[in-house]
Amino acid sequence: MTLHREGTNTILLVTALACLAGYAAWRWLPGIWVLLAVLPFVAVWLVVLWFFRLPKRAPITGADLVTAPADGKVVVIEEVQETEYFKDKRLQVSIFMSPLNVHANWYPVSGSVSYAKYHPGLYLVAWHPKSSTENERSTIVVKRSDGSEVLFRQIAGALARRICTYAHTGQAAAQGGEFGFIKFGSRVDLFLPLNAQVQVRLGQHVAGTQTIIAKLP
Numbered sequence: 001m002t003l004h005r006e007g008t009n010t011i012l013l014v015t016a017l018a019c020l021a022g023y024a025a026w027r028w029l030p031g032i033w034v035l036l037a038v039l040p041f042v043a044v045w046l047v048v049l050w051f052f053r054l055p056k057r058a059p060i061t062g063a064d065l066v067t068a069p070a071d072g073k074v075v076v077i078e079e080v081q082e083t084e085y086f087k088d089k090r091l092q093v094s095i096f097m098s099p100l101n102v103h104a105n106w107y108p109v110s111g112s113v114s115y116a117k118y119h120p121g122l123y124l125v126a127w128h129p130k131s132s133t134e135n136e137r138s139t140i141v142v143k144r145s146d147g148s149e150v151l152f153r154q155i156a157g158a159l160a161r162r163i164c165t166y167a168h169t170g171q172a173a174a175q176g177g178e179f180g181f182i183k184f185g186s187r188v189d190l191f192l193p194l195n196a197q198v199q200v201r202l203g204q205h206v207a208g209t210q211t212i213i214a215k216l217p
Contacts (some may be wrong), residue, residue, distance in 0.1 A: 059176020
């Protein structure tokens with residue numbers, strides 16, 4: 001396991017504050033009070049390290065598979081009207097990322113990026129019905145080798161106020177490769193063909209690159 005590069009500035013800042021707090025406590029406080037004063041800063045430092053962890057995983061791959069683009073819990077499985085790109089009905093599968101989940105995002109299929117667009121927006125809670133279309137978000141579409149396309153969307157929430165997206169139009173997409181990061185959790189939506197065979201259930205916890213979300217025809 002390593003630390004994600006997106007956490008570098010935050011980790012350095014928290015480390016500096018913890019060191020300053022430790023020095024001030026050692027300099028001005030007696031005995032046990034030094035430990036009591038430093039413990040909260042150490043706890044915050046450990047939490048920040050946990051937030052930005054990046055586990056090493058061997059991705060599950062398959063031409064007919066859609067793998068989880070994020071760690072989290074499946075909160076939506078339903079047929080919806082996708083209005084940004086396809087403008088038709090699709091099968092939506094949404095994964096809610098809590099602050100304790102790994103925050104990296106991975107390509108769920110292989111192919112080439114045919115669409116990538118960032119949208120500024122609101123910061124509604126991630127489970128709000130309108131968060132998929134009104135919150136800050138990034139939409140990515142990957143065209144598979146057979147010409148079919150899969151859309152997935154990073155969505156900011158009430159706490160997650162920075163979406164990092166590395167995907168660009170024309171770029172090659174490798175299933176299980178990292179395409180982005182959402183600081184402090186939020187949500188990732190998948191929009192699949194209606195004939196996709198969903199392999200997960202509502203409430204199920206999934207692991208990015210490790211859980212098969214659906215099988216495509």
